[in-house]
Structures are given as C-alpha cells and as structure tokens.
Amino acid sequence: xxxxxxxxxxxxxxxxxxxxxxxxxxxxxxxxxxxxxxxxxxxxxxxxxxxxxxxxxxxxxxxxxxxxxxxxxxxx
Numbered sequence: 001x002x003x004x005x006x007x008x009x010x011x012x013x014x015x016x017x018x019x020x021x022x023x024x025x026x027x028x029x030x031x032x033x034x035x036x037x038x039x040x041x042x043x044x045x046x047x048x049x050x051x052x053x054x055x056x057x058x059x060x061x062x063x064x065x066x067x068x069x070x071x072x073x074x075x076x
Contacts (some may be wrong), residue, residue, distance in 0.1 A: 006028065008016075016024060051059075 016022070
C-alpha cells in the first residue's frame with residue numbers, strides 16, 4: 001500500500017482531536033475511493049454521450065443563468 005501525506009489546516013486538526021477514536025486515515029481512504037468511483041462512473045456516462053463541447057457549454061450557461069435568477073428572486 002502506498003502512503004500519502006496530506007496538508008490539513010490546524011483548525012481542522014484541533015476539531016479532529018475531539019474524536020480520538022476515529023481512524024482518520026480510514027475516513028480519508030474511503031472518501032478517496034468514493035471520489036474515484038464517482039469520477040469513473042461520470043467518465044463512463046460521458047463517453048456514451050453524443051453532446052459536443054459546445055452543447056455542454058450552452059447547457060452550463062443555461063443552468064447558471066437559471067440558478068442566478070432563482071437566487072436573485074429568493075433574496076427579495
């Protein structure tokens with residue numbers, strides 16, 4: 001097994017110390033495994049997509065504009 005060094009903010013380390021029974025390396029390992037699995041699934045889905053980069057950019061702009069409108073309306 002390969003070792004990995006992580007930089008963790010001091011404030012987070014202080015909070016983690018409140019739970020000494022937790023194996024934080026296992027939590028990190030599980031989070032990394034889940035993220036890699038999610039990315040593999042997304043790649044598999046994307047590889048079957050017929051969308052072009054232009055299509056994706058247009059959808060992205062539409063989603064962002066819609067979210068901005070909702071945020072603006074909810075802040076009134």
